[in-house]
Amino acid sequence: MGLNLLEVIEHQLPSFFNNFxxxxxxxxxxxSVQAYLAGQTIALAASPxxxxxxxxxxxxxxxxxxxxxxxxxxxxxxxxYVAPLIPAASFARALQSLLSFRKGxxxxxxxxxxxxALLLGGRLYTFLDRLFPAATMxx
Numbered sequence: 038m039g040l041n042l043l044e045v046i047e048h049q050l051p052s053f054f055n056n057f058x059x060x061x062x063x064x065x066x067x068x069s070v071q072a073y074l075a076g077q078t079i080a081l082a083a084s085p086x087x088x089x090x091x092x093x094x095x096x097x098x099x100x101x102x103x104x105x106x107x108x109x110x111x112x113x114x115x116x117x118y119v120a121p122l123i124p125a126a127s128f129a130r131a132l133q134s135l136l137s138f139r140k141g142x143x144x145x146x147x148x149x150x151x152x153x154a155l156l157l158g159g160r161l162y163t164f165l166d167r168l169f170p171a172a173t174m175x176x
Contacts, residue, residue, distance in 0.1 A: 040153070087118065 040046040063071055094114055098107035 040157070090114070 041048045063074075066074070091114070094110060098110055101107050
């Protein structure tokens with residue numbers, strides 16, 4: 038993969054959705070449905086991390102006898118869970134402009150060289166570590 042990014046070896050990977058544009062498909066939905074689907078996607082991605090904590094918290098709140106303590110614990114959890122999303126939502130316009138800038142520089146020499154060099158460097162380090170394990174111990 039590193040040699041492909043450095044354009045030493047040309048290898049075309051299969052692409053099944055060449056003509057599919059998700060933004061054009063999403064434009065057919067109302068904005069409320071788009072927001073709901075985006076929230077469902079984020080929830081699906083975050084649920085493996087948040088479900089064990091939430092299940093433990095709900096179990097504790099269910100066995101506690103004080104509803105004020107239970108409600109404050111759930112409120113604290115919710116506030117901490119949503120806090121990183123507030124700055125992201127606030128800077129959504131700036132993110133859109135950064136993404137539009139990125140779109141024009143996808144074939145940038147620096148980007149290709151950096152990714153290819155990092156992949157090859159990591160692979161070379163792993164290979165040398167296997168050959169000479171004592172030499173890389175001190176790194």
